[in-house]
Amino acid sequence: MLFAEGSVALVTGGSRGIGRAVALDLAREGAHVIVNYARSERDAKDVVALIQESGGSAEAVRADVADEDAVRQMFRGIRADHGRLDVLVTSAGLTLDRYLITMSQEQFRTPLDVNVVGTFLACREALRLMQNQKRGSIVTISSTSGLDGGFPGQTNYVASKGAIIAFTSALSNEAAPHGIRANVVAPGFVATDMTRKVPTDIRKQYESRIRLGRMGRPEEIASIVSFLASDKASYISGSVIVAHGGGLG
Incomplete structure (x- = not known):
């Protein structure tokens, strides 16, 4: 087990995709997992059920991460129910692909509201809660798109993922004096509902160029997140861990 008994972890966007895999893995490693969701209540409850059936501990909490009042309410609940937070993983995110020449201001802003503001x-x-404990770990989920420019039509998404990397680097500076670590995981092409929206011909072309010859699995990203969140990574902070199958050949 990577986490001590009584450890509490919050995963935003924990009902689907990489967030779902992270929630399952953190629970498997001994944490009580709070599965945050905005709309997918059934999916979130399914994750909680899977964790509980496996002997773990979890709960589902609804909150739109782009809504300040909703986020504050979620954390008030965490403070009241648990009195602590050991791990935060920010996995909530979305894409809204459009070529820049046809993109409205709202279409550009929407991914930034969820991905960055969220x-x-x-x-x-989380920082306010963790400061009282003098310990904690934050793992933000970015993307290699934030480093390499992503696909055509993703200027909004790329901007948001690049901002997460810069934000987390700055956050790590502020968090360190309080014993709190902050790191980024930047996955490449991973098999999720989000990547399935990419046109099949583009997806196959991209996949064929990955050095390991395949897309990543959400579980592979989750194991990296759990490691970074745990004390096994106690001397890692302000780092960007890239998981992209060796990159493009």
Whole structure:
């Protein structure tokens, strides 16, 4: 087990994709997992059920991470029910692909509201709680798109994922004096509902160029997140861990 008994972890966007895999893995490693969701209540409850059936501990909490009042309410509940938070993983995110020439201001802003503002709000509230403990670990989920420019039509998404990397680097500076670590995981092409929206011909072309010859699995990203969140990574902070199958050949 990576986490001591009584450890509490919050995973935003924990009902689907990488967030779902992270929630399952953190629970498997001994943490009580709070599965945050915005709309997918059934999916979130399914994750909780899977964890409980496996002998773990979890609960589902609804909150739109881009809504400041909702995030504050979620953290008030965490403080009241648990009195602590050991791990925050910010996995909530979305894409809204459009070529820039046809993109409206709202279409550009929407991914930033969820991906960046949502990360900021969750991290701010987590930091306030973790400071009292003088310990904690924050893992934000970015993307290699934030490093390499992503696909055509993703300027909004790329901007949001690049911002998460820069934000987490700055956060790690503020968090360190309080015994809190902050790191980024930047996955490449991973088999999720989000990547399935990419046109089949582009997806196959991209996959064929990955050095390991395949897309990543959410579980592979989750294991990295759990390691970074745990005391096994106690001397890692302000780092970006890239998981992209060796990159493009």
